[in-house]
Amino acid sequence: MLLTSRPAARSTAPPAARAGAVLELRGAAFGYRRRPVLSGVDLTVQPGEVLAVRGPNGAGKSTLVRGLLGSSEVLAGEVRLFGEPRARFRDWQRVGYVPQRSTVVGSVPVTVRELVSSGRLSRVGPWRRFGEADHCAVDCALEGVGLAGFDRRPVAELSGGQQRRALVARALAGDPELLVLDEPTAGVDAGNQRVLAATLAGLAATGTTVVVVVHEVGPLAPVVTRTVAVGRTAGDEGC
Amino acid sequence: MLSYGFMQLALAAAVLVGLTAPTVGIYLVQRRLSLVGDGLGHVALLGVAVGLATRTAPVLTALLATVAGALVLELLRSRRSAGTDVALAIMFYGGIAGGVVVVARAPAGTPANLDSYLFGALTTTTRADLVVFAVMALVVLGVTLGLSRSLFTVALDEEYAAASGLPVLRLNLLLAVVTAGTVTLSMRVLGLLLISGLMVLPAGCAQLVARSARASLAIAVLVGVTVAITGTVVSFYADTPSGATIVLVTIAAFALLAGARSLVRASRRWREPARGAPTAQDVDGPVRLGTSALG
Numbered sequence: 001m002l003l004t005s006r007p008a009a010r011s012t013a014p015p016a017a018r019a020g021a022v023l024e025l026r027g028a029a030f031g032y033r034r035r036p037v038l039s040g041v042d043l044t045v046q047p048g049e050v051l052a053v054r055g056p057n058g059a060g061k062s063t064l065v066r067g068l069l070g071s072s073e074v075l076a077g078e079v080r081l082f083g084e085p086r087a088r089f090r091d092w093q094r095v096g097y098v099p100q101r102s103t104v105v106g107s108v109p110v111t112v113r114e115l116v117s118s119g120r121l122s123r124v125g126p127w128r129r130f131g132e133a134d135h136c137a138v139d140c141a142l143e144g145v146g147l148a149g150f151d152r153r154p155v156a157e158l159s160g161g162q163q164r165r166a167l168v169a170r171a172l173a174g175d176p177e178l179l180v181l182d183e184p185t186a187g188v189d190a191g192n193q194r195v196l197a198a199t200l201a202g203l204a205a206t207g208t209t210v211v212v213v214v215h216e217v218g219p220l221a222p223v224v225t226r227t228v229a230v231g232r233t234a235g236d237e238g239c
Numbered sequence: 240m241l242s243y244g245f246m247q248l249a250l251a252a253a254v255l256v257g258l259t260a261p262t263v264g265i266y267l268v269q270r271r272l273s274l275v276g277d278g279l280g281h282v283a284l285l286g287v288a289v290g291l292a293t294r295t296a297p298v299l300t301a302l303l304a305t306v307a308g309a310l311v312l313e314l315l316r317s318r319r320s321a322g323t324d325v326a327l328a329i330m331f332y333g334g335i336a337g338g339v340v341v342v343a344r345a346p347a348g349t350p351a352n353l354d355s356y357l358f359g360a361l362t363t364t365t366r367a368d369l370v371v372f373a374v375m376a377l378v379v380l381g382v383t384l385g386l387s388r389s390l391f392t393v394a395l396d397e398e399y400a401a402a403s404g405l406p407v408l409r410l411n412l413l414l415a416v417v418t419a420g421t422v423t424l425s426m427r428v429l430g431l432l433l434i435s436g437l438m439v440l441p442a443g444c445a446q447l448v449a450r451s452a453r454a455s456l457a458i459a460v461l462v463g464v465t466v467a468i469t470g471t472v473v474s475f476y477a478d479t480p481s482g483a484t485i486v487l488v489t490i491a492a493f494a495l496l497a498g499a500r501s502l503v504r505a506s507r508r509w510r511e512p513a514r515g516a517p518t519a520q521d522v523d524g525p526v527r528l529g530t531s532a533l534g
Contacts (some may be wrong), residue, residue, distance in 0.1 A: 071398055071402060091404075092404025093403070095403075097403065099396070099398055099399055099402075102394065104396060107446060108394075108442065108449075108452055108455045109450050109454075111450065114391070116450050117388070121403065122405070126410075127385065152451070154450045157378040174403065222353060
């Protein structure tokens with residue numbers, strides 16, 4: 001098993017499992033079309049942790065994340081979100097997701113506000129109109145990533161790093177208890193990485209659980225409370 | 240022109256299509272499925288042919304054929320298998336070929352003219368047709384406008400939409416059904432071969448000038464209604480086929496907007512030669528602001 005688990009330099013011990021683990025993986029295998037990409041994953045994430053999942057390209061980091069969220073298959077073992085087996089889990093508004101994507105520009109222009117608002121849909125539902133609280137949540141999310149003055153700008157006019165931050169804001173608009181980010185710092189300049197680290201620090205301070213997939217922990221090191229490494233087989237024994 | 244009863248009905252039908260088709264088209268354009276309307280038009284032809292041959296209302300049989308076609312298309316797409324493209328080609332060309340063969344082998348006395356379905360026959364719209372069209376248009380608009388946030392979210396980023404718990408497959412199937420309904424509604428106005436034009440081109444016009452999804456939808460509908468009316472009027476006075484005229488007017492609108500946009504851009508550059516396009520500085524400026532706000 002190619003796994004290492006070590007607390008980061010500024011680690012704080014994860015809070016006791018008072019409300020139960022946010023994520024629990026036991027011997028889990030993930031893949032596509034019944035072919036495993038990653039197997040034997042044991043991992044427990046407690047509320048309030050900021051966990052970095054580190055590994056080289058092709059190690060299966062994204063497959064792991066997508067397995068948690070339902071877009072890759074769980075082929076073996078057990079995966080629980082907030083104590084519920086993934087297959088039965090329906091409370092997706094408790095989970096915020098920032099996919100690994102450098103851009104979100106489609107054929108039809110979309111403003112930053114429209115993009116971020118789409119992250120609030122899981123709370124509002126498809127038929128209901130946005131209320132005061134929903135607009136506020138969108139404002140807060142934009143402020144949280146430092147894009148407060150950008151809400152009317154088309155996403156296509158933002159830089160790559162700013163587009164990433166807009167994607168983070170989209171996930172934050174749903175007030176998630178667990179935020180999962182897939183390579184949010186890849187290809188992003190130092191300034192934008194600092195903003196992102198500050199955003200994550202702010203979230204950690206409010207008790208949001210964060211799982212962030214990274215090639216290298218680098219700029220996020222001050223925020224991360226624990227790091228696990230993913231090889232062809234990954235897991236975590238020690239928490 | 241409006242003293243003719245048939246022209247009043249024709250204009251009303253054209254406005255319904257001009258209003259409805261772009262609201263569907265904008266999602267198709269966003270999902271880069273611009274030509275799906277065209278394919279469904281091919282499938283509709285088989286439905287029309289079966290309707291003509293069995294003396295059933297062709298609108299009903301066409302609706303059934305396109306809904307079935309649209310559902311198959313969406314299910315194939317959701318499975319993302321490698322053969323999807325070819326499967327769609329089989330369905331689309333099978334539809335048009337099947338339609339032609341069925342009509343050719345229809346029992347004697349069948350009105351064997353497919354032209355009015357292929358190229359539209361707006362001026363043959365009856366009062367009863369108009370009622371059917373209006374009901375269909377209401378259903379389509381209820382979905383495309385009522386669910387616009389969800390449909391845009393799915394069209395923009397399907398993986399994210401699924402991860403945030405939206406019923407992606409159901410929304411896509413619903414949009415597919417609504418697309419099929421719009422194809423059927425539009426076939427008598429525009430013709431099956433031209434339907435896609437009024438779905439996609441107004442969205443293309445909106446893309447040229449809009450800065451938000453909401454504005455794109457509004458502009459696409461405005462363009463759709465304007466060209467539907469203009470095209471119908473022009474076809475009356477110029478004595479040209481209405482469907483093709485409407486599509487040509489839409490293309491003229493696109494050219495006008497594209498021209499206007501480049502003029503505006505050129506004059507902006509001329510007035511502010513120092514500023515030009517947004518620079519890295521403009522874009523990265525607020526980073527500091529964000530950091531301090533968080534710090």
